[in-house]
Amino acid sequence: MTNYDENSNILKQIENSETKSLKIPSEVEKHDISVDELTYGINKPKRIIIKAKISHGKN
Amino acid sequence: MVKIKKTYYPKIKQGDILRDIEFIESISETNGNIEISKIVFPAVIILSQDCDLNQDYDYRFGKYKGKKNCDKHLISVLVAPLYNIDHFLEGSHLELLNRSAQSIQKFNRKNKLTTQFKNLTDNEIPRYHYINFPEDILLVNSVIDFKHYFTVNVDYLKKNKKEHFICSVSELYRERISQRFSYFLGRIGLP
Numbered sequence: 001m002t003n004y005d006e007n008s009n010i011l012k013q014i015e016n017s018e019t020k021s022l023k024i025p026s027e028v029e030k031h032d033i034s035v036d037e038l039t040y041g042i043n044k045p046k047r048i049i050i051k052a053k054i055s056h057g058k059n
Numbered sequence: 060m061v062k063i064k065k066t067y068y069p070k071i072k073q074g075d076i077l078r079d080i081e082f083i084e085s086i087s088e089t090n091g092n093i094e095i096s097k098i099v100f101p102a103v104i105i106l107s108q109d110c111d112l113n114q115d116y117d118y119r120f121g122k123y124k125g126k127k128n129c130d131k132h133l134i135s136v137l138v139a140p141l142y143n144i145d146h147f148l149e150g151s152h153l154e155l156l157n158r159s160a161q162s163i164q165k166f167n168r169k170n171k172l173t174t175q176f177k178n179l180t181d182n183e184i185p186r187y188h189y190i191n192f193p194e195d196i197l198l199v200n201s202v203i204d205f206k207h208y209f210t211v212n213v214d215y216l217k218k219n220k221k222e223h224f225i226c227s228v229s230e231l232y233r234e235r236i237s238q239r240f241s242y243f244l245g246r247i248g249l250p
Binding site for chain 1: 078084088091092093094095096097098099100101102140141142143146151152153154155156197198199201225
C-alpha cells in the first residue's frame with residue numbers, strides 16, 4: 001500500500017511541465033500619473049499601455 | 060451646490076467619488092508578447108444602486124460572508140467619469156485619448172452666460188450632470204458624462220477605495236444623480 005503524498009505529486013507535476021512566467025520588462029511605456037495632486041480631477045483621462053513578455057522556461 | 064460627505068467607509072457606496080480608477084480597454088497576446096491598454100480616469104462616481112452594493116458587501120465581506128449562495132454578489136460596479144468643467148467646456152477633456160468633443164461657450168457676445176451653458180449647469184441636459192463642489196472639497200467643479208459609464212471589478216474597488224477615496228455625494232443629491240442616470244439610460248430616441 002502506497003501512501004499518496006498529494007504535495008510531492010503536485011510538485012513533481014510542476015517540475016516536469018513547461019512553466020510560463022510573466023516577466024515585466026524594464027521598459028514600460030506609460031504616461032506620468034500625478035498621484036499627489038493638491039486638487040483632484042484637474043487632469044484629463046490618460047491611456048497607459050503596458051507591454052510584457054511571457055518567458056518560457058523549466059524550473 | 061452639492062452636499063458632500065468626507066468620511067471614508069470601507070463599504071462601496073453610491074455617490075462615492077474615487078480618483079485614478081482604471082478601465083481596461085484591451086488585452087492582447089501575440090507570440091508571447093502581452094499588451095494591456097488601460098485608461099486611468101482622474102475621478103469617477105459610483106452609480107450602482109446602494110441596496111445592491113450593501114448586499115454585495117454583506118455577503119462578500121460582512122455579516123453573511125462565507126455563505127455558499129453567491130446570489131447577492133455583484134460582478135462589477137457601475138461608475139461614470141467626472142470631467143473637469145473647464146476642459147469639458149473646451150471640448151478637450153478627452154484629448155489624451157485622441158478624442159475631441161464639442162465645445163460649449165460660456166459667455167455670449169454681450170458677456171452674458173449662454174443658454175447652452177446654463178442648461179448644462181442647471182442639469183437640463185439629460186446626458187450630463189454638473190456638480191458644483193463646496194470650496195472645502197479638493198475637487199474641481201465637474202461634469203458627469205452618463206454616456207461614458209463603465210464597470211469596475213468589485214474587488215479592485217474595495218482594495219483601492221481607501222487610497223483613492225476623495226469624498227461622497229450626500230443622499231439626496233446622489234439620488235438625483237442616480238435618477239437622472241436611470242432616465243438617460245432608459246430614454247427612447249424617436250426618429
